[in-house]
Amino acid sequence: MSGQNNKRAQGLAIFFLILPLFLFLISLSIGSYGISPRGLLKTVLSVVSPASHPDVPAAYRDILLRIRLPRVLLAMAVGAALSVSGASLQALFKNPLVNEYILGISSGAAFGAALSLVFLGRAFPPQVGGFVFAVVAVGAVLLISGKAESHFISLLLTGIIVTAFFSALLSLVEFFASPYVLQALFFWLMGSLSLASWKDLYISLPLIAVGLVMLYFLRWRLNVLSMSDEEARSLGVNVLREKMLVIAATTLITAAATAIVGIIGWLGFIVPHLVRMMFGADNRRVVPLSAAMGASIMMIADDIIRGLSSFEIPIGIFTSLIGIPIFLVLLKKTRKVWL
Amino acid sequence: MPHYHPSRHRTGLILRRYFLILCSAFILSSGAVLPSQGQTITDNLRRTVAVPARVERILSLQPEITRILVALGAADRLVGLDYFISRDDHLFKILFPGGTRLPVVSMPDESVNKELIVRLDPDIIFTSPTELQVPDSIQRSLGIPVAALASMGSFEGLLEEIELVGALTGFKDRAGELGRYFQEKIRSIIESTGPLTLEDRPRTYLAFWSSLVRTPVFYEPVQAAGGRNVADNLLPSRLGTIGTIITVEQILKWDPDVILIQGSFLPRERQVTVESVMGDKRLGSIKAIKQRRVHYTLGFWYWWDPAGVLVETLYLAKLFHPEKFGRLDLEKEGNAIYKMFYGKTDVFTDLIKSLDFHEWTK
Numbered sequence: 188m189s190g191q192n193n194k195r196a197q198g199l200a201i202f203f204l205i206l207p208l209f210l211f212l213i214s215l216s217i218g219s220y221g222i223s224p225r226g227l228l229k230t231v232l233s234v235v236s237p238a239s240h241p242d243v244p245a246a247y248r249d250i251l252l253r254i255r256l257p258r259v260l261l262a263m264a265v266g267a268a269l270s271v272s273g274a275s276l277q278a279l280f281k282n283p284l285v286n287e288y289i290l291g292i293s294s295g296a297a298f299g300a301a302l303s304l305v306f307l308g309r310a311f312p313p314q315v316g317g318f319v320f321a322v323v324a325v326g327a328v329l330l331i332s333g334k335a336e337s338h339f340i341s342l343l344l345t346g347i348i349v350t351a352f353f354s355a356l357l358s359l360v361e362f363f364a365s366p367y368v369l370q371a372l373f374f375w376l377m378g379s380l381s382l383a384s385w386k387d388l389y390i391s392l393p394l395i396a397v398g399l400v401m402l403y404f405l406r407w408r409l410n411v412l413s414m415s416d417e418e419a420r421s422l423g424v425n426v427l428r429e430k431m432l433v434i435a436a437t438t439l440i441t442a443a444a445t446a447i448v449g450i451i452g453w454l455g456f457i458v459p460h461l462v463r464m465m466f467g468a469d470n471r472r473v474v475p476l477s478a479a480m481g482a483s484i485m486m487i488a489d490d491i492i493r494g495l496s497s498f499e500i501p502i503g504i505f506t507s508l509i510g511i512p513i514f515l516v517l518l519k520k521t522r523k524v525w526l
Numbered sequence: 527m528p529h530y531h532p533s534r535h536r537t538g539l540i541l542r543r544y545f546l547i548l549c550s551a552f553i554l555s556s557g558a559v560l561p562s563q564g565q566t567i568t569d570n571l572r573r574t575v576a577v578p579a580r581v582e583r584i585l586s587l588q589p590e591i592t593r594i595l596v597a598l599g600a601a602d603r604l605v606g607l608d609y610f611i612s613r614d615d616h617l618f619k620i621l622f623p624g625g626t627r628l629p630v631v632s633m634p635d636e637s638v639n640k641e642l643i644v645r646l647d648p649d650i651i652f653t654s655p656t657e658l659q660v661p662d663s664i665q666r667s668l669g670i671p672v673a674a675l676a677s678m679g680s681f682e683g684l685l686e687e688i689e690l691v692g693a694l695t696g697f698k699d700r701a702g703e704l705g706r707y708f709q710e711k712i713r714s715i716i717e718s719t720g721p722l723t724l725e726d727r728p729r730t731y732l733a734f735w736s737s738l739v740r741t742p743v744f745y746e747p748v749q750a751a752g753g754r755n756v757a758d759n760l761l762p763s764r765l766g767t768i769g770t771i772i773t774v775e776q777i778l779k780w781d782p783d784v785i786l787i788q789g790s791f792l793p794r795e796r797q798v799t800v801e802s803v804m805g806d807k808r809l810g811s812i813k814a815i816k817q818r819r820v821h822y823t824l825g826f827w828y829w830w831d832p833a834g835v836l837v838e839t840l841y842l843a844k845l846f847h848p849e850k851f852g853r854l855d856l857e858k859e860g861n862a863i864y865k866m867f868y869g870k871t872d873v874f875t876d877l878i879k880s881l882d883f884h885e886w887t888k
């Protein structure tokens with residue numbers, strides 16, 4: 188019986204791991220500009236061999252290569268980044284209520300973007316300012332809280348305080364901003380993939396990839412770090428170094444994602460819980476499955492937005508609308524959140 | 527081919543406003559002329575507001591109303607202003623230099639200084655319907671009537687505002703004069719464009735509010751100038767606004783003939799520029815880009831400047847139908863319109879310089 192359950196869980200895990208690939212292909216065919224699957228195929232072929240399909244409209248190529256492809260890739264990357272970040276931090280802090288923004292990343296990024304928009308103008312991309320100050324916020328948390336090894340509660344509290352501090356700074360910058368800059372800032376804060384371009388991917392994708400690879404290789408150590416520090420040390424783990432590595436990697440991917448698409452709530456909280464409820468708390472599985480499920484939920488949410496209407500709805504609404512019901516059903520079924 | 531009928535079109539616009547925008551131009555509940563006892567109006571947030579018959583002290587947190595008050599000659603009734611018009615409206619300082627001495631009551635985050643309001647003791651307060659919480663918050667706590675009004679991109683809404691503010695301040699004749707002047711100008715533009723088929727009307731996409739993908743779902747200057755707003759059938763993103771957010775892909779689907787970028791900002795403050803749109807490779811296949819028909823228009827400036835929107839409509843008519851408006855001296859016309867509304871000379875010439883709108887007067 189247990190063997191059957193294991194096989195089922197394994198099958199389900201494989202399904203979730205390959206799901207993003209199917210969704211990736213489906214997502215490329217969804218959008219307000221109706222392109223048939225045949226048209227899409229011809230467009231792809233025309234890219235490989237332009238001479239063989241001269242009749243493909245230029246608009247098809249622009250939509251597929253310059254609009255849908257970067258947007259779907261960005262949705263995948265951001266979904267995976269935020270979910271893995273949430274899963275890693277929950278394991279690290281041994282706290283199921285932690286999310287990816289707990290160390291002040293969201294307010295730091297918002298402040299950085301605002302600062303850039305207000306004082307540097309359009310010549311300087313706000314994403315860079317957002318990324319830099321997201322890292323600064325986490326740095327401030329680590330510096331103020333002292334040795335994270337022995338003061339994890341103080342780390343969490345400092346995260347909350349630094350978040351509040353940067354929120355106050357953001358309000359101050361808003362006070363000095365012209366209304367036109369404020370409009371651009373509020374649009375960014377809403378969180379959206381609507382303006383995704385290759386330029387965004389060039390900036391964010393390498394950073395997210397590096398962070399995800401780091402966390403993938405650190406995943407078994409997250410299991411050890413989930414124990415008490417004494418137990419972890421007795422297993423030969425350099426606790427402080429490993430914790431700092433995890434924090435550095437989560438900061439990198441969350442900051443890179445947030446700087447590009449703004450603040451998308453709930454994903455880093457819900458997805459890791461969904462994975463643990465379905466597959467257990469072993470971080471060797473939780474990390475890759477969170478990446479796959481996060482990427483899938485983000486793509487589905489974005490597909491709904493792009494497929495349902497010609498206007499853009501903030502994606503955070505749909506990640507919550509998809510994630511929370513599944514979360515509640517599983518919670519009711521399994522009656523446990525943290526295994 | 528279907529011809530454009532102004533009357534039928536106007537009826538369509540009104541219906542669309544009511545059904546799609548939910549709360550558009552405000553409606554005086556019992557006629558346009560206010561009786562001596564005052565009466566109630568339904569504002570753009572569908573609030574019923576008891577309005578005094580005549581007001582001596584007005585707090586305007588809505589730049590469009592503020593500009594109307596100045597145009598009517600009732601600027602001395604103003605006891606306070608909003609943050610935007612006081613600090614960021616570069617033209618307002620020229621139109622009403624005395625405004626710089628008035629207290630500023632609202633802040634960019636939509637908060638208001640209620641103690642200052644009590645001290646200013648206004649008979650009525652005007653706010654924008656985009657600030658959903660502000661009107662009820664002030665009215666409930668201070669007991670002062672607050673009306674959330676805006677033209678919502680409609681000439682009819684603007685004319686009703688002029689009429690209402692004229693009646694409230696006792697400047698009915700001046701309001702009538704401005705209203706007639708406005709209507710006459712618009713009528714003359716529509717007559718000059720002549721009957722237009724749908725195909726004659728350039729399909730126009732408007733990139734407003736500092737973003738390529740934010741657009742108004744209703745913008746009458748485009749219609750009146752003989753164009754078509756491609757986003758006309760969409761719903762606004764929330765109550766009190768007429769804007770929505772669309773996808774870049776949707777712009778390609780619409781494939782507009784013309785792209786208009788909101789240009790009421792000073793050049794250094796523009797987040798979206800003609801150059802950035804022209805250089806955006808995602809939009810390369812669009813007709814407007816290929817034919818280099820990407821231009822600045824004034825757009826909203828915390829709603830409208832009544833003179834500005836009239837000049838803007840003239841400019842758009844010239845842009846859409848150069849064969850019919852080629853001889854129009856926009857600078858001369860623009861200066862005359864501003865003179866009519868505000869009594870100042872060469873205002874439009876100054877505006878062209880500060881906004882770098884030299885293309886307008888070519």
